[in-house]
Amino acid sequence: MRLLFLGDVVGRSGRSAVTRLLPGLRQAWALDCVIINGENAAGGFGLTEAICDDLLGAGADVVTLGNHSFDQREALVFIERQPRLLRPVNFPPGTPGRGVTMVETTTGARVLVANVMGRLYMDALDDPFAAMERVVGECPLGLGADAIVVDVHAEATSEKQAMGHFLDGRVSIVVGTHTHVPTADARIMPGGTAYQSDAGMCGDYQSILGMQHEEAVRRFVEKTPGARLEPATGEGTITGLAVETDDRTGLAVKVSAVSIGPNLAENRPAFWE
Amino acid sequence: MRLLFLGDVVGRSGRSAVTRLLPGLRQAWALDCVIINGENAAGGFGLTEAICDDLLGAGADVVTLGNHSFDQREALVFIERQPRLLRPVNFPPGTPGRGVTMVETTTGARVLVANVMGRLYMDALDDPFAAMERVVGECPLGLGADAIVVDVHAEATSEKQAMGHFLDGRVSIVVGTHTHVPTADARIMPGGTAYQSDAGMCGDYQSILGMQHEEAVRRFVEKTPGARLEPATGEGTITGLAVETDDRTGLAVKVSAVSIGPNLAENRPAFWE
Amino acid sequence: MRLLFLGDVVGRSGRSAVTRLLPGLRQAWALDCVIINGENAAGGFGLTEAICDDLLGAGADVVTLGNHSFDQREALVFIERQPRLLRPVNFPPGTPGRGVTMVETTTGARVLVANVMGRLYMDALDDPFAAMERVVGECPLGLGADAIVVDVHAEATSEKQAMGHFLDGRVSIVVGTHTHVPTADARIMPGGTAYQSDAGMCGDYQSILGMQHEEAVRRFVEKTPGARLEPATGEGTITGLAVETDDRTGLAVKVSAVSIGPNLAENRPAFWE
Amino acid sequence: MRLLFLGDVVGRSGRSAVTRLLPGLRQAWALDCVIINGENAAGGFGLTEAICDDLLGAGADVVTLGNHSFDQREALVFIERQPRLLRPVNFPPGTPGRGVTMVETTTGARVLVANVMGRLYMDALDDPFAAMERVVGECPLGLGADAIVVDVHAEATSEKQAMGHFLDGRVSIVVGTHTHVPTADARIMPGGTAYQSDAGMCGDYQSILGMQHEEAVRRFVEKTPGARLEPATGEGTITGLAVETDDRTGLAVKVSAVSIGPNLAENRPAFWE
Ligand SMILES: [Fe+2]
Ligand SMILES: [Fe+2]
Ligand SMILES: [Fe+2]
Ligand SMILES: [Fe+2]
Ligand SMILES: [Fe+2]
Ligand SMILES: [Fe+2]
Ligand SMILES: [Fe+2]
Numbered sequence A, B, C, D: 001m002r003l004l005f006l007g008d009v010v011g012r013s014g015r016s017a018v019t020r021l022l023p024g025l026r027q028a029w030a031l032d033c034v035i036i037n038g039e040n041a042a043g044g045f046g047l048t049e050a051i052c053d054d055l056l057g058a059g060a061d062v063v064t065l066g067n068h069s070f071d072q073r074e075a076l077v078f079i080e081r082q083p084r085l086l087r088p089v090n091f092p093p094g095t096p097g098r099g100v101t102m103v104e105t106t107t108g109a110r111v112l113v114a115n116v117m118g119r120l121y122m123d124a125l126d127d128p129f130a131a132m133e134r135v136v137g138e139c140p141l142g143l144g145a146d147a148i149v150v151d152v153h154a155e156a157t158s159e160k161q162a163m164g165h166f167l168d169g170r171v172s173i174v175v176g177t178h179t180h181v182p183t184a185d186a187r188i189m190p191g192g193t194a195y196q197s198d199a200g201m202c203g204d205y206q207s208i209l210g211m212q213h214e215e216a217v218r219r220f221v222e223k224t225p226g227a228r229l230e231p232a233t234g235e236g237t238i239t240g241l242a243v244e245t246d247d248r249t250g251l252a253v254k255v256s257a258v259s260i261g262p263n264l265a266e267n268r269p270a271f272w273e
């Protein structure tokens, strides 16, 4: 199966890059399933229902979130009626929405997607490792699902790598989000799980995390309130991870980082081109 | 000028990879100056004088440090007699050692190297932006130095990108360290400064931050004391940043991420091969 | 019922003050139940079985812990055979020991004691509010227990006050520990729960958190490794909370901070003297 | 000299308590100098010029601030024309306002007041210990000033105690603010400096940090956005520290915590009544 994961969409630059590029890629690469982190799609803070629909309409099967899940209040409502939108599974019980969903591809394959949030240097949620143990326990790879994709939204590389090792051989992909910078460590782990510490972002990289750099730099230098942080408006780049799995085992057989657009070195999965 | 920066060396695997590969690269790529972050070279925690000498002997001109600078107590002493070893410049006044040094290359060019530590999610030091403002104020690129290389040892991508924008056009390279994972964002910024959020590490990537993954995972899952963290012992990979600067301006004209060794996709500067 | 809670015992000074003063107080005040936080009793870091026995022998019915629970490795073992020693209830499932215990007083009353840890500015454990909801759900005050005492081991006053409001009317006492400084806010909340943000410590207050101040100050000023932190050795003071509950409801009817020893203003419960 | 320090004023309840009680206390206790922390006076977030004037008009000689200094943007402007309003001295150079001021009492005595912010669990500012070293170096007690009062706005008791030891014998008072809970450790340190870890707040204590408890508790239990935090509106209590200094040395000779109002046990300096 052919899976594509794209990192945090930031503002209009990110959305435009996704809607412009994804339909073509979906066809050209014959993708079976596409997952996109959308937590910064609405002006850098959360996402609206209209934007969620845009991302799904552009070719995403599932949209994941993170610490910005509910920055737009309407997400507390529409997430309940959108089964393809996930917030981290380790939010407290009773939180609107869900953290795991099953996608059926056009060929009838079942892809389980989970979104989980780390705790190091982040607001404390429930144990992400215990949460994922339950997820894969209830729906083991090969039995309950033909592929399992895990978006681990976390700050620290140590915690993301730990999740990779923890789930190695039990899921198809462990990919990090949240830092908005793609890491150059896409690989298949010994157990067969594709891993990348961070998928990066879909947005304008001539920025700080996709936001205009002037005010963001000023906040590090001065400690006074200033202007609102606004998304940078240059042409967006999309980054993420391309993975081909073995249809029989659900484990990864090919992996490549993806980067298309200005500012970063281009990267395309040679095995699909 | 041809500059190579390598990320945090972790344990024996990292040291072996550096001492095995660097001499050949220095010659093959005709490098003018090599900087290596060595804060984890001694069993993952700090470095000893013997290890510092090994790294310098293998072809490093300068060794930089970070939050682990003084994990080995002897570093408090020998750093005073080793002008090519840097600890972050924004340690409090009176801290042993220095945070900035000038290297003269074999061709007589002057390379200023600075090491500075971020504060987000880290133990608080003095303002890294104010510190770097002073450094480049006292020794401007093109006047005081033919190239300036800044190792910004920090956790958060936002703070490292902010330092990149803050110094863009005023230094040759801003490269991050500390996360032990190379980022895929090596680029030349609009002002001419080469930038990469993190150089990654020199060490065994089948690990967590270069340390054996079993105990590191266990610490996330259980909250009880366990075994010591020990470096992973598989073959090391070296990662970092290759930059060619304009001899006249000191600004970057070519940039490439570098990754040589198992586990990660190989990456060599095409412009030097 | 007459209940006494004493804050974190630190080192020999703290232990000596407890063993010297508690037997007399237990008798003079006709105490029904005494709970002591012992997480720093062994040289400032954790506690040993011998020290735990000393505290119980001096008149404690229950010893609670916190983030230092397992600093002494032997605690991982002996906590399993000591039902009167508690570690925070929101440690991950599978952690040795327990977070809740039931004490039967000499008059046959049942006192439920729970230890729970906050998450703000602390290593992330499971949700302390959800954990306490379960505890009081399974053993409601007045039905399952004649009194309920909760030691909330936390850094932030906001989180401790939130626990107080969350449990107000459902437990007899919510008392904080961990900051090693007694707060002057002992009171009965509107629902009938006795509350104090922090019980303070049993130890030498001419110190920093009970440890010798010279090295502790140096660590704030210099950022280099130094000597071990050792407990201060002056005469210890004991501080905590005295509460009288209504035997029928289990709610608090009288409350007073307690402070006996040098350095701090003396405070004794007038209603028992 | 007779000095009174009052903790963080929170909202209308806090302001009303101060304006109602302070004029009478100033007269009854024959106070020479009054300092109030006002960082939460405007609806819990910062202060306006009108509110600052109200506090000064009620009898404060100096108003100090903290991490909420500039929550009300107008403070960036009016702080420049109000020499009796202080923000932490270790804000970056160039920050509007000042961190130190000299007050001349009606009897002609000079009181130096400084405001400094800690760094543990707080946004990183410059080194508070180095900053205070400069302050007392430039204006030593007994030479440059007849009394020196230091408001150390910090989260961790360790950092506040460290500042107490660091300045012991060199200033008249080191008093903490920020946690909004008064501590019961008012005392004179061996060197003669009056010390209290936290002055508490002036506000409605039937609250969480002076804000309405319902929403504040909800934020700990649920992790979704909710209502604005609003100040609690019950009758306010004022808390702080009363200190009498030796006119010759400037060191403390008498010290007492102060608490007047509902919810907390009343505390008045017996030596002035
Ligand atoms: Fe994001
Ligand atoms: Fe995020
Ligand atoms: Fe490192
Ligand atoms: Fe580091
Ligand atoms: Fe403690
Ligand atoms: Fe503790
Ligand atoms: Fe405050």
Ligand SMILES: [Fe+2]
Pocket: D039, D066, D067, D068, D153, D177, D178, D179
């Ligand atoms: Fe504050």
